[in-house]
Amino acid sequence: MAKAFFGGVHPNDMKAATNEKAIEQLAPPKQVVIPMSQHFGAPCTPIVKKGDHVKIGQKIGEFRGLGAPIHASVSGTVAAVEPRPYSMGGNIMSVIINNDFQDEVSEEVVKPEDPDALSVQELIEVVKNAGIVGMGGATFPTHVKISGGIGQVDTVIINGAECEPYITGDHRAMLERPEQIIGGCCYLAKMFGVNKVIIGVEMNKQNGIDSLNRTIAEMKAPVVVQPLHTRYPQGGEKQLCQAITGKQVPPGGLPSAIGCAVFNINSVCAIYKAVTTGMPVVRKVVTVSGSGVNEPKNIECPIGTPVGELFDACGGLKDGTWKLIAGGPMMGMAQYTAEISVTKGMGSLLAFAGDENKVSDNPTCIRCGRCVEACPMHLEPLYLYMFVQKKRVDELNEYHIMDCMECGACAYICPGRLHLTQSFKAGKQMVKDDAAKKKAAAEAAKAAEEKKGA
Ligand code: SF4
Numbered sequence: 001m002a003k004a005f006f007g008g009v010h011p012n013d014m015k016a017a018t019n020e021k022a023i024e025q026l027a028p029p030k031q032v033v034i035p036m037s038q039h040f041g042a043p044c045t046p047i048v049k050k051g052d053h054v055k056i057g058q059k060i061g062e063f064r065g066l067g068a069p070i071h072a073s074v075s076g077t078v079a080a081v082e083p084r085p086y087s088m089g090g091n092i093m094s095v096i097i098n099n100d101f102q103d104e105v106s107e108e109v110v111k112p113e114d115p116d117a118l119s120v121q122e123l124i125e126v127v128k129n130a131g132i133v134g135m136g137g138a139t140f141p142t143h144v145k146i147s148g149g150i151g152q153v154d155t156v157i158i159n160g161a162e163c164e165p166y167i168t169g170d171h172r173a174m175l176e177r178p179e180q181i182i183g184g185c186c187y188l189a190k191m192f193g194v195n196k197v198i199i200g201v202e203m204n205k206q207n208g209i210d211s212l213n214r215t216i217a218e219m220k221a222p223v224v225v226q227p228l229h230t231r232y233p234q235g236g237e238k239q240l241c242q243a244i245t246g247k248q249v250p251p252g253g254l255p256s257a258i259g260c261a262v263f264n265i266n267s268v269c270a271i272y273k274a275v276t277t278g279m280p281v282v283r284k285v286v287t288v289s290g291s292g293v294n295e296p297k298n299i300e301c302p303i304g305t306p307v308g309e310l311f312d313a314c315g316g317l318k319d320g321t322w323k324l325i326a327g328g329p330m331m332g333m334a335q336y337t338a339e340i341s342v343t344k345g346m347g348s349l350l351a352f353a354g355d356e357n358k359v360s361d362n363p364t365c366i367r368c369g370r371c372v373e374a375c376p377m378h379l380e381p382l383y384l385y386m387f388v389q390k391k392r393v394d395e396l397n398e399y400h401i402m403d404c405m406e407c408g409a410c411a412y413i414c415p416g417r418l419h420l421t422q423s424f425k426a427g428k429q430m431v432k433d434d435a436a437k438k439k440a441a442a443e444a445a446k447a448a449e450e451k452k453g454a
């Protein structure tokens with residue numbers, strides 16, 4: 001039986017433009033621009049310099065603390081190490097490599113002799129060295145999620161919901177690479193010591209569900225597919241846990257609080273590739289779609305490929321294209337330049353030339369309550385919006401703004417066209433700034449008190 005969660009909306013999924021198109025390989029780009037921040041945590045430090053020769057899979061960025069290493073995605077010469085525009089906003093230190101088209105693979109890429117004989121610790125080390133992160137956009141380092149979850153997690157869930165409109169890369173992977181997904185699940189089962197891994201898939205991907213089930217039967221794998229109702233944001237970690245286990249992640253908590261760990265389909269494929277071939281994350285499947293794209297496609301390309309090359313491979317952009325988004329239409333980031341490049345967390349690139357713009361010159365709340373019904377986090381968006389406008393930080397805390405996952409369901413459903421999600425991003429920043437200000441004031445008062453007493 002299909003399962004669901006509280007709230008959510010039913011946007012037109014717009015997946016027909018690409019869901020029947022096989023993943024294409026992009027012609028190798030002349031140059032890649034590899035940002036040193038592709039994970040949740042502090043950016044990597046570049047460990048190559050201008051003029052260095054690099055090979056595919058060679059480590060070029062080292063992390064410290066919470067993070068994951070970054071690798072060269074083409075062979076060639078480092079043209080520069082300098083800040084470049086970045087899909088998450090602003091500029092970020094990047095390693096720019098001129099492709100020599102020799103496709104030389106680094107000596108650092110070592111295929112394990114017997115992948116199935118690796119111990120749990122060795123498997124985690126492989127995941128860490130391969131730079132695997134949450135490749136659905138969250139970019140949390142996968143090795144940290146695994147090592148932190150062992151002993152606490154009894155339910156391993158794979159996120160195959162792919163609930164954002166337009167995006168179909170995971171669906172295509174289910175059809176074209178099911179052995180990578182199921183193989184990756186088997187390694188996760190071993191690492192967590194569980195006898196079953198659950199893949200949650202929305203029911204609008206029935207052929208994907210069938211493909212996975214066939215492979216599970218062939219491989220006799222400890223994996224089950226759980227069909228899910230098609231409803232946005234089904235792929236949110238908390239919503240997925242609720243739909244699959246019936247348990248709710250507590251406010252402010254992580255899935256591990258209810259014994260769950262959630263992994264993205266792309267990340268699972270990356271685990272399989274790293275364990276069986278030694279190759280780290282150097283390529284990414286990106287759905288290129290939207291009314292501004294002449295020929296929407298799913299394209300696999302080296303990490304760091306300039307997005308313009310992806311649009312060119314799709315017949316270019318239409319005249320009148322007015323919006324570019326990295327990610328899905330609900331949670332993606334609007335871009336102010338096309339000078340960005342593909343990262344590990346970029347699942348789609350959308351360009352709009354039609355009438356998708358729902359912005360109103362005079363957004364007005366008509367108190368219909370639809371945003372409250374839609375919010376999967378049980379929040380009251382209409383009040384949060386009002387408190388943000390009035391900068392009332394105490395009330396924002398009282399109404400739990402920090403639990404907002406910025407999913408955009410309320411903004412999508414709102415007939416008053418209020419800029420709800422944007423306001424909540426700003427509201428969350430207000431709360432953080434206020435907390436930092438109060439902490440600084442308390443520390444200053446304490447220091448003054450101590451000085452007085454000295
Ligand atoms: S959906 Fe929009 S118009 Fe309706 S109550 Fe919420 S904010 Fe107001």
Ligand code: SF4
Nearest residue numbers: 375404405407408410
């Ligand atoms: S953006 Fe925030 S407030 Fe709006 S529906 Fe999503 S979680 Fe709720």
